[in-house]
Amino acid sequence: MKEIVALSKQTITIERNEFLRTKGTIDTNVYYIESGSLRVFVLDDDQEQTIRFGYQSNIVASLDSFLTGKPSNFYIQAIKKTVIKVITKPEIDQLLKTETHLKLWTTILEELVIQQMEREIDILTSSPKERYLRVLKRSPQLFQEIPNKHIANYLRMSPETLSRLKKS
Structure with a gap:
C-alpha cells in the first residue's frame, strides 16, 4: 500500500459536504485518505443510497469509472474535512509494470x-440486527468516524432502528 500512496504527487483538502466526484463524471483517480471521512x-x-465509506488510511475510488474509463454512477462526498x-491511473499503470506491485x-x-x-449478501439476507452486528465486528472504527444517519442509510435501516440496536 505504501508504494501506491508514495506515487501521489498531489494532496487535496475538501471541506465538509463538498463533493470530490459526482455522477456522470469520468474519474480514473484513486484516493488515499490521510484524514477525515468520505461516503x-x-x-x-x-434517494441517497450509501454504498461505501472511507476514512483514514482507506483507499476510495469511483471504481466503475476507474476500470472502464466511462462516466461514473457514484457520488463521493466529504462527511467532514478530508x-x-x-x-492517477498513469501513475498506477507505471507501478504495475513490476510483478510485485501487480500482485499488490x-x-x-x-x-x-x-x-x-x-x-450485498448482508443487505439481501440479514436482519437489521445481524447487519449492525456484522458491521460493528468488521469495522468498529466506522462508528467513531461516521455519523449515525449515514451508517443507518448504509445498513438500510432508519436512524431510530440503528439507535435502538446500539442501545440493546
Missing part, C-alpha cells in the same frame, strides 16, 4: 470486490 453513494429516485492523496494491486482490488459482495 460513496448513488441516487435512486432522488485530506486526500490523489493517485490485484490484492487491493480483490479486497474491494469481496467487501462489496459481503455487503
Whole structure:
C-alpha cells in the first residue's frame, strides 16, 4: 500500500459536504485518505443510497469509472474535512509494470470486490440486527468516524432502528 500512496504527487483538502466526484463524471483517480471521512453513494429516485465509506488510511475510488474509463454512477462526498492523496491511473499503470506491485494491486482490488459482495449478501439476507452486528465486528472504527444517519442509510435501516440496536 505504501508504494501506491508514495506515487501521489498531489494532496487535496475538501471541506465538509463538498463533493470530490459526482455522477456522470469520468474519474480514473484513486484516493488515499490521510484524514477525515468520505461516503460513496448513488441516487435512486432522488434517494441517497450509501454504498461505501472511507476514512483514514482507506483507499476510495469511483471504481466503475476507474476500470472502464466511462462516466461514473457514484457520488463521493466529504462527511467532514478530508485530506486526500490523489493517485492517477498513469501513475498506477507505471507501478504495475513490476510483478510485485501487480500482485499488490490485484490484492487491493480483490479486497474491494469481496467487501462489496459481503455487503450485498448482508443487505439481501440479514436482519437489521445481524447487519449492525456484522458491521460493528468488521469495522468498529466506522462508528467513531461516521455519523449515525449515514451508517443507518448504509445498513438500510432508519436512524431510530440503528439507535435502538446500539442501545440493546
